[in-house]
Amino acid sequence: MFDFDMLGLQPALNDALKRTGFSEPTPIQNQAIPLALEGHDILGLAQTGTGKTLAFGLPLIDHLLAARGKPEPKTAKALILAPTRELVNQIADSLRTLTDGTPIRVVTVVGGQSIGRQINMLSRGTDILVATPGRLIDLMDRGSVDLRTVKHLVLDEADQMLDLGFIHALRRIAPKLGTPRQTMLFSATMPKQMEELSSAYLTNPRKVQVSPPGKAADKITQSVHFVEKPAKPSKLREVLSRDPDALTLVFARTKHGAEKLMKGLVADGYNAASIHGNKSQGQRDRAIKAFRDGTITTLVATDVAARGIDIPGVSYVVNYDLPEVADNYVHRIGRTARAGREGEAIAFCASDEGDLLYQIEKLMKIEIPVASGSRPERGAGERSNRRGPSGGQRRRGGSGGGGKKPAAAAKPASKPASAKRRRPRRGRAA
Template sequence: MICAVAVLPNPIAAPSGVDDVLLRGAEGARGVKGHFVSTFEQLGLSPTILKGLEKAGFDKPTPIQEKAIPLALDGHDIMGLAQTGTGKSLAFGLPMMDRLLATPGRPMPKSVKALVLAPTRELVNQIAENLRPMVQGTPMKVMTVVGGQSINRQIGMLKRGCDILVATPGRLIDLLDRREIDLSTVGYLVLDEADQMLDMGFIHSLRKIAPHLGTPRQTMLFSATMPKQMNELSGSYLTNPKRVECAPPGKTADKITQSVEFHEKGEKRVRLREILTENKDATTLIFSRTKHGAERMMKQLVAEGFNAASIHGNKSQGQRDRAIKAFRDGDISILVATDVAARGIDIPAISLVINFDLPNVAESYVHRIGRTARAGRDGQAISFCASDERDYLKDIEKLIGRKFDRPDWEPSEGSKQYARDARAAAGQGQKSRGRGGANAGGKPGGKPGGKPGGNAGGKPGAGRRRRSRPRKSAA
C-alpha cells in the first residue's frame, strides 16, 4: 500500500553569529543588491568563467547559486544550506575559481591554493567532475586525493603543486603525516556536505587538518541539514559568515513523490520484485542499511534476471567507479547501495529510489531520495517500513516535516504480517513470524523457547535453553 503524505513546516534557527540571507522558492529570487537575477552575467563572474559555463550548457543559476556567488565574490565566509541536487558545487566552485584567476601564478611544489573537503570518495569525484569543465582553457588544474587509490601516485601528482584540490579528510591526513603536502598556502577552504562529515566522525579529522591551513582565508561550508553540532563547526572555521538558505534544512525536493509501505522483512523482497517488474524502464537506486545486505540483494536480483550492480564500503574504489559509470551510461538499470553512495551520485536520469531498509539516521533519508528529481526533473521515492523500523520513520517525519499517512496499527492492505501481529496481540493465539509479534503464552517479541518470550503453556523464559541460530537477513 502506498500512502499519501502531507507537508508540514520545519523551521530551524540559524547559528549565532551568522547573518541570514534567506531565499524561499526557486523563482523570483533577488540578488544581494535587490535586483532580480536570471543570468550568470548578473552575478559578477568574469568572462572566462562565463565562457566555461556556456560551453558546459549552463545558462541560468540555481537559487543557491544566485545568493551564494555574489557574497563569495565579495570575500565573505558562507554557510550554505540547500537540499541535494540544487547546484551547490558550482555555488562555491565558481566564485572560488573566479578569484583564483584574478591572482595568477603557478602553485609552489606540494602546495595547494584552494581545498575542498568532502566525506566520501564518490562525492569527491562528483565535485571534481563538476569543476573541471569550468577550468578548461585556463592554467588551473583540479586534482583529487581519496583513499582506496595509490598514495604514491597522488604524492607524485602533488609534487607539481595544485590549484584546486578536492579530498577526503582521511587521505589528506595521510599526506600531511608524510609531509607530502603543504596547506599553508590554502586561501580558500570549502567543507561540502558538512553534516555528513559530522555523522561520520570527521570532526576529529578536521581538527587535525585545521592547524596546517593558511590564514587569512575564505571559508565556505555547505550542508543539506542543520544538526546541532553545526554551530561548533561554524564557530571553529568561519568568520562572520553569511548564511544562504534556499530551503528549510532537511526539506526534500518538491518534485519527489514520496510514499511508505509497511512490510516485514521477508515480505520486502517479494514487494521489491513487484516494483522492479512494474518499473522495468526506470533507472532505480535501492538502499540497504548494511554492506552485506547490499551485496546479497544485488546477487539475488541478478539471479532473478535483473540488470543490477552494487556499491558499498567493501568494494574497491575501482569497482565502485565502474559500477557508477555503468549506471550512468545505462549499461545497468539497478544500483544497490549503502549510504556511502547517498551523496556521491549525480545522475539526473535516476527516476526511482527505493529505501529497502529505512536509515537509522534521519538525515540520511534526505540525501538518499535527493539522488532523484535532480536538475529540475521529477522523481519517486518508495520506503519500506518493518515493525522494528517505526522509530526511524518517526524521526524522518520529524526532520522533513512530512507526515506519512498510515493507520494506527495495521495498513488496510499490503502487509499480512502486520495483520498477523495484530491478531496475535489480540490474544487469538496465532504465532507471528515478525519481530514485535508474540508467541503463544509468551511476551511480545519473544523467540520460541528462549528469552524474553516463553514456550506454549509455560512461564516466560521457562524450559530448556537452546542456542538459537541467527536469522538470515532478507536484505
C-alpha cells in the same frame, strides 16, 4: 534572480558555463555566489541536488583565475573537503568542466587509491585540492602536502563529515591552512554541532538557506509500503517491473545485505550492480559509470552512496531498508528529482522499522502516503527490538526483556563485599 553573465565572472568561466548549458542559477547559487565573490565566508544550507557545487565552485575558480600565479610544489591554493570518495570525484569532475582550457589544475586525493600516485600528483602543486579528510591526513603525516598556501577552504556535506567522525581530522587540518582565508561550509542539515563548527571556522559568515533542513525536494513523490522482511524481495521486483528501463537506486542498510540483494536480482535477470564499503574504488567507479550510462538500470547501495551520486536520470529511489538515522532518508531520496526533474521515492517498512519511519516523518514534518499495507502501531519497533531471535523474551543476560526471572536467579547467593565492589568494574570494562 540573475543570469550568470551578469556576475562579471572571468571570461573563461562565462565561456565554460555557456558550453555546458548553464544559463540561470539555482536558488542556492543565486544567494551564495554574489556573497562569495565579494569574499565573505558562507554558511549554506540546502538539500542535495540543488547545485551547491557551482555555488562554491564558480566564485572559487573566479578568485583563482584573478590571482594567477603557478602553485609551488606540494602546495594547494584551495582545499575542498568532502566525506566520501564518490562525492570527491563528483566535485572534481564538475570543477574540471569549468576549468577546461584554463591554467587551473584540480587534483583529488581519496582512500582506496594509490597513495604513491597521489604523492606524485601533489609534487607538482595544484590550484584546487579535493580530498577526503582521512587520506589528506595520511599525506600530511608523510610530508607530501603543504597547506600553508591554502586561502580558500570549502567543507561540503559538512553534517555527514560530523556523522562520520571527521571532526577530529578537521581539527588537525585547519591549523595548517593559510590565513586570512575564505571559508565556505555547505550542509543539508543544521544539527547543534554544525553551529559549533561554523563558530569555530567561519568569520562573520553570511547564511544562505533555500529550504528548511530535513525537507525533501518539492518534485519528489513519496510513498511507503508496509511489508514484512520476508516479502520485501518480491515487493522490490514488483516495483522494478513497473518501469524496467528506468534508473532505480535501491538502498540497503548493510554491506552484506546490499550484496545479497544485488546477486538475487542478477540471478532473476535484472541489470543490477552494487556499491558499498567492501567494494574497491575501481569497482564502485565502474558501477556508477554503468548506472549513469544506463548499462545498469538498478544500483543497490549502502549509505556510502547517499550523497555521492549526482545522476540526473535517476527516476526512482527505493529504501529497501529504512535508515537508522532519519537525516539519511532525506539524503537518499535526494538522489532523484535532481536538476529540476521529477522523481519518486518508495520506502519499505517492516513492523520492526515503524519507529524509524516515525522519526523520518517527524524530521520532515509530513506523513508519507501509504501505498500498501497498514501503518504499524507506534512503538512496535521498539518492542520488537527488545525481543530475542525467536520473537520471545530475551535470553538471560540480555538488557531488558520483561517476564519473570528464572527461580534460580530470584535469590542469588550472597557474595563477599569485595566481590560486589568488583562488579561495576567488570561492567565498565565490557
